[in-house]
Amino acid sequence: MTRTVVVTGGSAGIGLAAARALAGRGDRVILLGRHEQRLREARDSVGAAAAIRADFADLDAVRRAADRIQEPVDVLVNNAGGLYGGSTAIRVNHLAGFLLAHRLLDRFTARSRIVTTASLAEAWGVLDVDQPLRASRSRWLAYGGSKQANLLFTREAARRWTGRGVLAVAFFPGLVRSRFAGTSPLFMLGKPLFLAPRTAADTLVWLATAPPGELTPGGYYFMRQPFFATPRSTSADRARRLWAASLAAVGERDLAPER
Numbered sequence: 001m002t003r004t005v006v007v008t009g010g011s012a013g014i015g016l017a018a019a020r021a022l023a024g025r026g027d028r029v030i031l032l033g034r035h036e037q038r039l040r041e042a043r044d045s046v047g048a049a050a051a052i053r054a055d056f057a058d059l060d061a062v063r064r065a066a067d068r069i070q071e072p073v074d075v076l077v078n079n080a081g082g083l084y085g086g087s088t089a090i091r092v093n094h095l096a097g098f099l100l101a102h103r104l105l106d107r108f109t110a111r112s113r114i115v116t117t118a119s120l121a122e123a124w125g126v127l128d129v130d131q132p133l134r135a136s137r138s139r140w141l142a143y144g145g146s147k148q149a150n151l152l153f154t155r156e157a158a159r160r161w162t163g164r165g166v167l168a169v170a171f172f173p174g175l176v177r178s179r180f181a182g183t184s185p186l187f188m189l190g191k192p193l194f195l196a197p198r199t200a201a202d203t204l205v206w207l208a209t210a211p212p213g214e215l216t217p218g219g220y221y222f223m224r225q226p227f228f229a230t231p232r233s234t235s236a237d238r239a240r241r242l243w244a245a246s247l248a249a250v251g252e253r254d255l256a257p258e259r
């Protein structure tokens with residue numbers, strides 16, 4: 001049966017490469033992106049069923065995008081992200097995907113999954129889990145904090161939603177030759193050595209397609225293998241607190257209240 005896969009950050013880089021691979025396997029792909037022309041070109045090259053434009057810095061735009069997805073969803077790929085400082089990092093890289101997942105939850109099929117693109121940058125991130133929007137002005141610290149949030153989200157989503165048939169997993173794509181961090185001279189220096197987006201997308205595609213029994217709910221992977229994260233990104237207590245603070249920040253109700 002044809003599956004529907006929603007890919008955020010599908011207009012470029014890892015998301016675009018994964019979307020192409022998933023469409024090539026027969027999935028119906030819905031792309032989300034921000035840049036009009038990149039999104040249009042991505043839609044055409046993927047053969048996507050739909051392309052929805054939304055700037056994830058604007059949570060109302062995320063709500064409008066979610067409203068446009070009315071069909072059953074098999075996979076949500078939470079991949080959109082960038083090197084932003086201050087509260088934009090957490091809004092774009094975590095809260096937008098958190099909100100989208102909540103808005104789509106009742107459209108998820110009985111055996112659905114959420115695949116989130118996290119990063120090794122969690123190791124040096126700064127994140128106040130009780131007040132996530134009070135982020136560091138340093139781009140790399142705020143970015144790392146938002147990647148901690150990606151992993152804490154995955155862990156807590158697995159605790160809360162596995163029983164609803166949602167398999168939540170995350171992965172580190174490696175260092176990738178994409179548009180990411182184009183304004184960081186140091187990062188740009190290393191780019192020629194980095195992975196091609198298509199190579200980096202392999203683990204994403206695997207997580208989106210592997211039999212559920214091969215994956216651990218809440219798991220974090222790199223190159224199809226379980227990967228290490230720091231305790232700040234795996235703490236059950238921090239995951240619960242961030243979830244509560246994220247619900248308050250996006251104004252959503254708790255869809256799986258604590259018993």
Ligand SMILES: NC(=O)c1ccc[n+]([C@@H]2O[C@H](COP(=O)([O-])OP(=O)(O)OC[C@H]3O[C@@H](n4cnc5c(N)ncnc54)[C@H](OP(=O)(O)O)[C@@H]3O)[C@@H](O)[C@H]2O)c1
Pocket residue numbers: 008009010011012013014015032033034035036038039054055056057079080081082092117118119120172173174175176177178179180181197
């Ligand atoms: N590149 C790396 O080395 C690396 C390493 C670890 C993790 N990651 C993560 O991988 C994910 C994908 O990044 P990439 O490397 O593929 O970079 P990329 O080529 O810059 O792609 C980023 C994608 O996210 C979208 N995006 C960025 N800001 C957005 C916003 N404000 N609203 C909506 N969409 C937005 C972009 O949309 P537009 O193109 O339409 O602007 C694009 O589709 C990110 O979450 C990033 O943190 C990357």
